[in-house]
Amino acid sequence: MHGMTSYFIRRMLLIPVTFVCITFMVYGIMRLAPGGPIEQARTQLLMAMQEGGGSLATSATGELDLPQEAIDQLKVYYKLHRSIPVGYLIWLGVWPDDDRQGEFKGVVQGDFGMSYRYSEPVLTTIVSKFPISITFGLIGYLATWIVCIPLGVKKALTHRSWFDTTSSLVVFLGYSIPGFVACLALLLMFGTSLVWDIFPLGGFRSENWNEMWEAGNFWWCVKDQAHHMVIPIIGYVMSGFATMTILMKNSLLDNLGADYVRTAFAKGLSERRVIFLHALRNSMIPLCVSIGHAIGLLFAGSFLIEKTCNIPGMGLLGFNSLVERDYPVLMGILVFGVLIRLLGNILSDVILALVDPRVRFE
Amino acid sequence: MHIVIKLLELLVVLLLGTLLTTRGIPWLLARCLNAVGISTSFSPVTEKRIRRFKAIRRGYWSFLLITVLFVTSFFLELTVNSKALRISYDGKTAYPAVMEWVDLFWVLGDISSFCKKSDFGQVGDSEVDYRQFARYVAEPSLVRSELEKSKSDLDAERSAYLAKNPEPGAGASQYQMRRHQRQMEKFAKRREGLATLEKNAAVFEQGRVSCWMPVYPVGPSDLRYDLPSNPPNRPSLEQGAPFGTDLSGRDVVPQMLYGFRISIAFALVVSGLGYVFGILVGGVQGYYGGWIDIFTQRFVEIWGSIPFLFTIMIIASMVQPSFWMLTLLMVVLTSWLGITYYVRAEFYREKAKDYVQAAIGSGVSDWRIITRHILPNALVPVVTFAPFGIVAYIGSLVSLDFLGFGLPPGTPSWGALLRQGLENVKFYPHLTVIPTVALAATLYTVVTIGEAVREAFDPKVFSRLR
Amino acid sequence: MSGVSGKSQGNILDVQDLKIHYPVHAGVLLRKVGEVKAVDGVSFSVKAGETLGLVGESGCGKTTVGKGIMRLINVTSGRVDFTTKAGKTVDLVPLDRGGMRPLRSEIQMIYQDPFSSLNPRWSVGDIISEPLDVHMPGLSAGERADKVAWLLEKVGLRGEQAHRYPHEFSGGQRQRVGIARALATAPRLVLADEPVSALDVSIQAQVINLMQDLQEEFGLSYIFIAHGLSVVEHISHRIAVMYLGNLVEIGPAREVYAEPIHPYTRALISAVPLPDPALKRPDRQRLQGEVPSPLAKPSGCPFRTRCPQAIASCAEQTPPLVEVSPSRFVACPVVAGAGG
């Protein structure tokens, strides 16, 4: 057990290293890339000025531009007057921020800065959106398991039969349609009057949900919520279900041919017990291991499905922040994304160590 | 009747594509490889697998279908394009579509300048309006009637002008005189122009022109001004737009076809380069092991924790990525990673086998052991993932385009169509339906290949005890 | 230890105090916390034209010794003096891969598993000619093909089978291919690592006969590594018995088999079943327990935990090999003292 503990300590120690590498890289990219926030502010201000007909400043080159003081102010606001490493360290919170009386205020202190767009702390923004994404992701993943395991088992036990072949067609068709495209198709079919208008055309809840909730109309609220969730959840299920079904099937097929299954039969155990206890228990190992990795992937899927179904979660927030160049929010989402992935990987190792007594990480 | 001819043309194109794919390219490849000195014969193990793959009908036919379509799509400039394949006018001949096609492989410069309007009986210096030209070729009387119409228009305009501004008399000012003169010169010039046009009309009437248009004479970036309503247009066979147009009025048919080529090419290049890097890194890790392996493995782990889609989106939001930049980003950020794991494991496994030990024990060099002994054996399990990788990369490209962080706007792309579909899901379902069906069909075909390859390389034995 | 591997005329190989240890890393920072002493001070020599049998149970380090001599793995310390055809004696331990390469034509190996020891994608001809490519690059394609055909016929296959692939052969035939590959460069010393363990009984005998014939014809020396004592006894001139990384007894094959001295050798030999029901041995010496893990190797004599004759002093130091009678060495002070 000692080797295992130090293995996990080692994995945990890798998190900060990974974290710093990735965030620094992205921070650098953002700082180096053209079209940064100053450019944006410049165009916006200029447009506003032209419309307002206000006095125009003239830059040294004689072109229309912002006054130098304004640019400097903006630079300070966006910390662009710092070199990239220092700016990064300030963001991280291990370098004193001169503009705020030399305080250490950064990610390490739990301060992700202010959102340019919402003018509120980034953390508040993210925390308000996070539960929505997680709810969808988890329900979707759970639904995937509920569909895939029985289907995979049935397919393995009827390998090369009529049922297996037909369901394979469906499974592979599911694999060929990305989750968000499936959502889009479903929205088209069941959100508009094209086929059958039964589900709302996107959105997280109806607009009057909060009023109804306050009015105590509990069942209506639940129904409305469920109503909105059906299509996105199907999208999440579509994203992973083919892989998981086939993984389940192949894993069980492999185990059914294993020597220990023969031993179990030779002991006179019933077929049910051998398949559903001995073989299945072993075939579940790769599936359990996928849990941790799936958590990281949910994050990636949420961009597309939340955009398609217009769900105000992390993914849509990230998308909008990208469009609006809201860098503090982007960095905040990146931090969450990276941490979830890293923790997911470790979770996979932990689960593997729990379900497979043979595994000893060294 | 018109549609029947089009379908026949399409059939001929596909037939040629099939011949090229199944006969021409393999022959050429074998020729090239033999010339370089690489033997094209497979070991019996591989041959058996190929036989088994061919025996899986569904997968084999899917493979043929997708390769034929992909190879044929490399001639899209010659089949689906608004430029003429061959255009000749009074002894002058040009091959604009062929030029564009050559430009695909060998950049020729500004191809539109090769075919100026003025050289082909049209007025102006820009590129020939081939569709108009073709219309005239088909119906030379049209030229005359339009010419007559222009003539009468000019005459009418002139007389109207004269009626309003009679010839200035002696008392007219210098200024008035000059203005009138200038106007008259203008009319005369137009008259002259019409005279040249008359000559053109004669050329058309005498049949000294020809224009071969491609099978579908609309390119991916051409706006369909010829359709009656405002874009987007719904699909309509009568109007000659079987898939309709998108929001800006570009025809969906060429967008789908060119989008197919881009998607598959993107996925192939991404996975190909990913394989090269992945095999290189994984091979070194697995073969040398030790600290090289540990450090590289840590790096791969860290690198793999980057949310790649998000990172590409961030980069794409700042710098508009080109096809090659997007490809490289995909390779660097994700596609090589997965392969290293497998190649590394395979190298570890193969290296422990006695045949490698025997080679080392005979004094064979590392390079030869890696390339000649281990790689061919380690590659097999990795190759079986290739089709699934292609599915994933097509999906990534479509996703990025869908979110608007993919290829530059104007590039024919399924994802961009889907985005337009989402924006107009209520009123223009064809913008969702067509790309969805195309995407699903393409990916399904690739998945079928993948499943057949997996089955051929690693048949799952099923045996049951009771 | 003197005398066991003393430099004498006619020795083709002298192994002195060979140690092969593997570090064991553990803890958060993966510090080295110990080592597995796979081979822990082994000394022996092989005479020209002789077969030395190396026996022991799995995990005793016999294969590691072989791979250490071949320099397929890193050697921790010791000397491996090899006498080349030219009569020069070279210590193989300090050589790097480049330095080892020219010597590889003189030391070759035959592997246990006839399935994994041949590259499934190569034809048999390619497999056999690979050592030729490395060591005789001057050969023309025709000469090489002739040589391959000649080698195939030497090992009892047909020359025209060169273009076939390994999976078209049975286990025994594949092992013949492995032998042909080993002989391609006309080596002086061949390490045979359990060459017949994976073969059927009737095929085993064919391969053993073949190896003996080739030894006679080419004057080869063999190190024959195996766990099957009866086979080793049959083919070897001398036998060395290993236990947990140490040699416990070495001597002429007949003598070691007929009158084993070391308690481990005695137990090992009495455990070997004999194909004769009339010879059921009631007085069989049963070894209790199992071989300890090399990670937790007992101090002193590695065998003391299972030894019926162990005394307190056995734990103190690893007993050296002592010559108890001419050319017989035993690493056990208890029996050596009693017998000698």
Next chain:
Amino acid sequence: MATTEASGRKKLLEVEDLRTYFDVEGRTAKAVDGVDFFMYENEVLGLVGESGSGKSVTALSIMRLIPNPPGWVERGAVRFRGKDLMRLTYDEMREIRGKDISMIFQEPMTALNPVFSIGFQLTEALQHHKAMSKRQACERAIEMLELVGIPDAARRLWSYPHEFSGGMRQRVMIAMALSLTPHLLIADEPTTALDVTIQAQILELMLDLKQKTGDTAILLITHDLAVVAETCERVAVMYGGKIQEVAPVEQLFSRPGHPYTRGLLTSLPRPDRERQARLQTIPGIVPSILDFPAGCKFWTRCPVKEKVCETVEPELVEVEPSHWCRCHLVQPTATPGGRSK
């Protein structure tokens, strides 16, 4: 064969014309192609053969554990205590497996389920067949583990298979197989994967337990004639999916009838005898299971074959009391008119 009983012992198992075929890429491999033999109660019978001779398939066919697809029992009867196992329903067969006939396998590494503890795997059969409570089953399991020589059995009961060494795992397998005191133990190469000292321990343990538990007969399947010589009372030699020779062990080793058996015996190195310069070998190679010849299965490698051997398959003939041989050239001597089977 059924009635010539010198010893008057009762027969436990009779296998008649057992044929088990496999589908190998569209071709039929006759792995077991007409096997006849019987076992007395309480005896140790050795079933010897090289790889591909069909000995393991015979054992699995008796247990009805032939994986299907690709294999199936084409025909034949396996009478166990009067009941034909091939005609039982699955439920009836299940009652026999583990309880009346149990089996141990070659690879103790893979034959135990890696994710369940030894205790769980030992007790589940007890609970199933004997309807024991969990406690009783555990007690019995500990008792068995002690019997097979696993130290500290009560604690080791909850260890997982990977925490045992190969020899220990095989002991666990034996404990599992014998925990219900079956009438027949089929041991399929139980010591092939083990070292020679451990092999000796395991064989001795099996015979020892057989003595202690009473009436268990053992069918020992092995490729090693030496193991047979040391442990068995009678031997059956298989080649090409058929029994070629059956005899009491002393007779087989002293007067081998079949040329194949003779070849096997002479090709073994004999350290206990005067050293031979060369081993006498059987020429040729064992044919692939798909292309054994017509006629006598062995004629392609037989040093004494005659014309008739190439076309006519010899019968298994009793050449002397309780010694059967399948060879045209070996005819009954001691008992004229020995019956053919």
